[in-house]
Amino acid sequence: MRRFLSALLLCVLSAGTYAEDMLMIRSRAAFEESMLLLQQAISEQGYALSRVQRVDIGLSEFGYKTDKYRVVFFGKPEEIRDLSARYPELIPYLPLQIAIFAEADETLLVAANPVQLSAAYADPELDKRFAQWEQDMRAILEKVRKGGD
């Protein structure tokens, strides 16, 4: 018997949020500098760096030509522990993540807007948390963008 509980969460987005599903910025700084700016901004925003996934390294090892590409995972330890205990279904989206990749001599950063998960729970506390994450993500990305100017 298939035990999918996949209908657990239905994401219903409001029409107005569609253009904001993805948060993206361009940093005029090269990849290495942008990466440093990102890590610094994450820390300044009160988050801890969890891990950096080196996507480009894996691709290169298998013979694929690629530019620099990393995914940076981060979170607030107590928040991750608390939320994952109370909302285990949220775990696949934790910790928070931002992809960063080189585009010629500049750098692009992209994140999924946490608010797009909001309607899945209909939980005012989570709504606030997602909104806070969005605000923090925007602040982090903006710091990288401005830092690259």
Next chain:
Amino acid sequence: MLMLMLAATAGEATAKPKGAQLYGQHCAVCHGENGTGGVGVPLALPGFLSSVDDAYFRETMRLGRPGRVMPAFTRLSDAEINAIIAHIRSWQKDAAAPSFNTQPVKGDAKHGAKLFAQHCATCHGDQGQGGHGTGVTFSRPRDLPIIAPALNNPGFLGAASDNMIKTTLMKGRAGTPMVSFLEQGLSEQDIDDVVSYVRSFATPAESPQALLEAEPAMLVMESSYSLEETVAAVKRAAVGKNFRLIRDQYLEDGLYSEEELNSKQVMVYFCNFKFLYDALALDPRVGLFLPCRVTVVEQDGKVLVMTINPKRLSHLFNNAELERACDEMYRVYADILEEATL
């Protein structure tokens, strides 16, 4: 009167910086700070600026390109959109913005279909679906100036007037592979026929919101085995699907010291690098959710196996080209979850 003139001048003086600022916030990430392109088309190309009118820019920002990365900017006010257009137009040094008659062009779409297949389909696709991928490294060489636009996209058809399309066909776009079809030997009537055929692509856009509503945010199954047994089963299932195991780690790794870690939340990462490369070629942003990951959690006596739902991604990224890859990823995840919990 003098005060009014001064106020008007001051207004103009502030409009430009605002346009640049708004462009920097909303457009530069894809189109480049100076409009040189990247994920998005190079807006600063003289051949482009001289062949599209302000209404095209306006409607493009309002409608986006459903399924083609470019989002609809529904929150920008008319004044903000006009300011962005003014900023984009500031790159156009040698000519004024064109304006086009909004009357429909009358042509024979049937004849236009034949001409389209002969002259346009190579670049724009047999159904006007456009070129593949986006403009960044993973998708195409950097020396190509532009990807052929999707002419069948409801956003394009809603933004481009018949006469704008006709003018582009007649004059071509300097600096891009788009040539003048008058110079290629087509008559003006032939071109009208092609315009009529392109216009016949128009179909109602499927609401991305509706598509998203149909998909759960994640896939979850319950395992009757222990956490350790389930993690081992997930790994076996991933390898069985020709994926390479990257690592497994606790959710809290990097956030707590080793002795404080919750060992009941295990994330298994695995990858098929060809799949990863191909997906990045379609849309470099998709790396945000790659490599693949299945999480196994033991809580309250239950073991749950869970992943994100890849079917939501093509809609989240507004990129219909990802659909096949996302469907494939969905099947892989579904199979792994099922195999690991059988």
